[in-house]
Amino acid sequence: MADVGRLAGVSATTVSFVINASPGEVIRPETRRRVLAAVEELGYRPNRAAQGLRTRRTSTIGFITDEVAVEAFVGQIITGAHDVAWHNGSVLLVINTMRSRAVTRAALDNLADRQVDSIIFASAGTRRVALPPSPGHVPTILVNCFTANDSVPCVLPDEVGGGRAAVRILIDAGHTNIAYLTGTPGAWATRGRLRGFREELRQAGIDPRNQIVEAGNYQADSGYELTLELLTKRHRPTAILCGNDRMALGSLMALRQKGVDVPAEMSLVGYDDQDALVTRISPTITNVRLPFYEMGRWAAERMFGQGAQGLAPRTQMPCVPVLRESVSAPRS
Amino acid sequence: MADVGRLAGVSATTVSFVINASPGEVIRPETRRRVLAAVEELGYRPNRAAQGLRTRRTSTIGFITDEVAVEAFVGQIITGAHDVAWHNGSVLLVINTMRSRAVTRAALDNLADRQVDSIIFASAGTRRVALPPSPGHVPTILVNCFTANDSVPCVLPDEVGGGRAAVRILIDAGHTNIAYLTGTPGAWATRGRLRGFREELRQAGIDPRNQIVEAGNYQADSGYELTLELLTKRHRPTAILCGNDRMALGSLMALRQKGVDVPAEMSLVGYDDQDALVTRISPTITNVRLPFYEMGRWAAERMFGQGAQGLAPRTQMPCVPVLRESVSAPRS
DNA sequence: CTGTTAGCGCCTTCAG
DNA sequence: CTGAAGGCGCTAACAG
Numbered sequence: 001m002a003d004v005g006r007l008a009g010v011s012a013t014t015v016s017f018v019i020n021a022s023p024g025e026v027i028r029p030e031t032r033r034r035v036l037a038a039v040e041e042l043g044y045r046p047n048r049a050a051q052g053l054r055t056r057r058t059s060t061i062g063f064i065t066d067e068v069a070v071e072a073f074v075g076q077i078i079t080g081a082h083d084v085a086w087h088n089g090s091v092l093l094v095i096n097t098m099r100s101r102a103v104t105r106a107a108l109d110n111l112a113d114r115q116v117d118s119i120i121f122a123s124a125g126t127r128r129v130a131l132p133p134s135p136g137h138v139p140t141i142l143v144n145c146f147t148a149n150d151s152v153p154c155v156l157p158d159e160v161g162g163g164r165a166a167v168r169i170l171i172d173a174g175h176t177n178i179a180y181l182t183g184t185p186g187a188w189a190t191r192g193r194l195r196g197f198r199e200e201l202r203q204a205g206i207d208p209r210n211q212i213v214e215a216g217n218y219q220a221d222s223g224y225e226l227t228l229e230l231l232t233k234r235h236r237p238t239a240i241l242c243g244n245d246r247m248a249l250g251s252l253m254a255l256r257q258k259g260v261d262v263p264a265e266m267s268l269v270g271y272d273d274q275d276a277l278v279t280r281i282s283p284t285i286t287n288v289r290l291p292f293y294e295m296g297r298w299a300a301e302r303m304f305g306q307g308a309q310g311l312a313p314r315t316q317m318p319c320v321p322v323l324r325e326s327v328s329a330p331r332s
Numbered sequence: 333m334a335d336v337g338r339l340a341g342v343s344a345t346t347v348s349f350v351i352n353a354s355p356g357e358v359i360r361p362e363t364r365r366r367v368l369a370a371v372e373e374l375g376y377r378p379n380r381a382a383q384g385l386r387t388r389r390t391s392t393i394g395f396i397t398d399e400v401a402v403e404a405f406v407g408q409i410i411t412g413a414h415d416v417a418w419h420n421g422s423v424l425l426v427i428n429t430m431r432s433r434a435v436t437r438a439a440l441d442n443l444a445d446r447q448v449d450s451i452i453f454a455s456a457g458t459r460r461v462a463l464p465p466s467p468g469h470v471p472t473i474l475v476n477c478f479t480a481n482d483s484v485p486c487v488l489p490d491e492v493g494g495g496r497a498a499v500r501i502l503i504d505a506g507h508t509n510i511a512y513l514t515g516t517p518g519a520w521a522t523r524g525r526l527r528g529f530r531e532e533l534r535q536a537g538i539d540p541r542n543q544i545v546e547a548g549n550y551q552a553d554s555g556y557e558l559t560l561e562l563l564t565k566r567h568r569p570t571a572i573l574c575g576n577d578r579m580a581l582g583s584l585m586a587l588r589q590k591g592v593d594v595p596a597e598m599s600l601v602g603y604d605d606q607d608a609l610v611t612r613i614s615p616t617i618t619n620v621r622l623p624f625y626e627m628g629r630w631a632a633e634r635m636f637g638q639g640a641q642g643l644a645p646r647t648q649m650p651c652v653p654v655l656r657e658s659v660s661a662p663r664s
Numbered sequence: 665c666t667g668t669t670a671g672c673g674c675c676t677t678c679a680g
Numbered sequence: 681c682t683g684a685a686g687g688c689g690c691t692a693a694c695a696g
Contacts, residue, residue: 001689001690002689010666010667011666011667011668012667012689012690012691013666013667013668013691013692014665014666014667016690016691016692017665017666017691020691022691022692025665025666026665027665027666028665028666031665031666043467045441045444045445045467045468046445046689046690047385047445047447047688047689047690048442048445048446048447049381049384049385049390049446049447049688049689049690050385050672050688050689050690050691051689051690051691052381052672052690053379053381053382053385053672053673053674053688053689053690054671054672054689054690054691054692055672055690055691055692056672058381060425063426068400068407068410068411068414069404069407069408069410069411069625070404070407070607070608071404071608072401072402072403072404072407074407075400075401075402075404075406075407076401078400078401078426078428079400079401079428082400082426082427082428083428086427086428086435091425091426091427091442091446092425092426092427093392093423093424093425093426094395094410094414094423094424094425094426095414095418095423095424096410096411096414096415096418103418109377110380110423112377113377113378113379113380114380114381114423115379115380115381135375135377136377219612220612220613220614221612221613221614224613224614246608246612249581249613250613252585253584253585253588253613256585256588256589257588257589257591259589274608275402276402276403276578276606276608276609277608277609280551280552280553280578281552281553281556281581281582281585282552282553282556293401333673333674334673342682342683343682343683343684344673344674344675344683345675345676345682345683345684346681346682346683348674348675348676349675349681349682352675354675354676357681357682358681359681359682360681360682363681363682378673378674379672379673379674381672381673381674382672382673382674382675382688383673383674383675384674384688385672385673385674385675385688385689385690386673386674386675386676386687386688387674387675387688388688
């Protein structure tokens with residue numbers, strides 16, 4: 001930087017002013033031109049580490065997660081947070097904890113030591129986490145998880161609304177006899193979706209107690225087996241709602257095997273909207289999409305606004321219906 | 333740090349020596365104890381940004397990629413690189429380019445400005461990339477991609493070996509009439525796998541020209557349709573090898589639909605080993621696994637050894653067979 | 665409008 | 681064995 005100043009015939013300070021377009025500093029156009037030329041000639045690039053030391057702002061967001069690889073869900077959260085960060089000149093420092101509490105603790109310390117501006121903590125599955133107290137007071141937001149006492153602001157998918165949206169798709173298509181093959185009973189997501197399922201039916205004047213609800217486990221086999229079972233019942237439903245896309249896939253395989261056409265003879269709705277599973281298949285599966293990308297964006301956006309100050313303890317993002325080929329009106 | 337020294341009754345220099353266990357510096361145990369106690373009491377943590385400025389080592393690896401979210405492949409590479417980095421006290425700065433050349437260029441500059449120790453550039457699909465010349469001379473390794481003139485060392489999956497391994501599974505099970513539903517013709521991976529397919533057959537004394545080879549497109553529908561077609565042929569194969577897991581899934585659906593039992597009447601082998609697709613289904617699909625995690629590890633490991641110096645221009649990592657339920661001996 | 669001075673927090677000679 | 685001095689590259693007051 002001193003070299004640049006020397007070449008341009010000015011001091012390092014002036015170079016800094018020019019490069020950063022420091023607000024309040026007025027530089028004569030001629031000087032600015034000379035400085036820029038010198039920067040160009042020397043191929044000078046400011047050292048961000050030094051800047052960070054001086055300004056106490058590293059333009060870095062720490063991103064801690066359970067697990068980057070499984071399910072590609074976390075990948076979407078990262079992508080959302082990344083896009084916003086990049087747009088604001090920041091970048092993501094990613095640490096994978098593999099759900100180890102020790103690693104989580106170490107990651108938090110490490111990120112604080114590196115002077116990150118803020119921390120986003122994301123979980124692959126929606127759940128309660130016990131976050132060790134962060135050293136220093138780095139603004140922190142939780143994505144797809146929450147703490148017991150809501151001590152840290154978080155953003156979650158609106159699963160109840162998602163459950164309602166899923167049923168609404170089928171009701172709108174004219175179905176009144178809908179089977180719901182749920183995911184693992186007790187899981188946070190399962191409970192919300194089921195509640196939404198019932199609420200929406202009731203609101204449409206359909207008694208949820210007349211609908212078949214079977215508990216699966218979010219794996220393809222459970223969708224497959226529960227569907228085979230379903231097909232043997234007397235009062236066969238005209239539509240199946242699945243706990244997630246893997247189950248929907250299993251269900252589809254069972255329907256194929258039994259020669260039941262989708263959607264002509266049976267409508268099918270998945271949940272999660274996992275691209276690889278759901279759009280590269282025939283028929284493409286109507287779905288409710290989880291807002292992972294949006295939650296990632298949301299969290300990062302907060303970091304460039306008021307930080308984690310003044311946020312509601314919990315924010316919900318909508319799960320939106322995605323209409324594809326697997327739903328049609330029931331056969332009359 | 334000065335505060336810690338004051339509390340312990342020593343200089344900041346001594347604190348530094350104690351904290352870093354600086355080699356060559358001998359500290360009296362009593363002094364060390366006092367320093368450590370002061371560190372503890374004050375909750376002192378060294379500022380990594382300042383350390384980085386001074387030592388010119390940030391313990392940070394820049395990780396640039398096409399796309400974090402799709403396919404979960406990149407997630408595995410990140411995980412591999414991350415694990416090695418973390419083990420060595422380093423951390424990953426992740427940038428997503430969305431295949432934009434401008435972003436890639438900016439990412440390279442940004443990482444150099446941030447003084448990362450090294451850069452790993454990973455692609456979601458195996459392909460040739462045109463990497464803008466890195467400013468500064470940060471050691472760089474390519475994962476799952478390569479440059480035209482091999483100017484940057486890279487690590488790639490051994491697709492020829494993978495193709496061989498896939499056929500070998502079936503030959504070992506006793507099959508001699510094997511159909512191969514390939515992925516998109518012309519793709520680097522497709523060509524390698526097909527070559528391996530032929531080599532291994534020939535070596536087993538089977539003429540590849542007698543085997544059915546059909547070109548698909550790596551999507552589930554192509555597996556589905558090609559399989560339906562296959563089942564109408566006179567000389568029906570006893571085993572199907574698919575270009576990837578999505579195609580295998582499509583194939584499985586076609587077989588189900590036609591009432592062909594897997595593996596009793598037809599053996600099936602996928603490729604890629606995408607967990608979500610392949611193990612959460614019945615039957616679980618025998619596979620050849622792409623070494624994404626290993627390639628990520630490999631690249632990061634180099635960065636803690638000789639850097640990118642003295643590496644072979646291309647390194648291949650083996651694709652290993654994963655035996656599951658979808659293969660059995662052919663019906664005699 | 666521009667230059668001087670003084671650190672940010674740490675590590676590394678070099679003297680004791 | 682320990683401390684003093686200097687500087688990594690940059691920016692923020694404060695003068696001119």
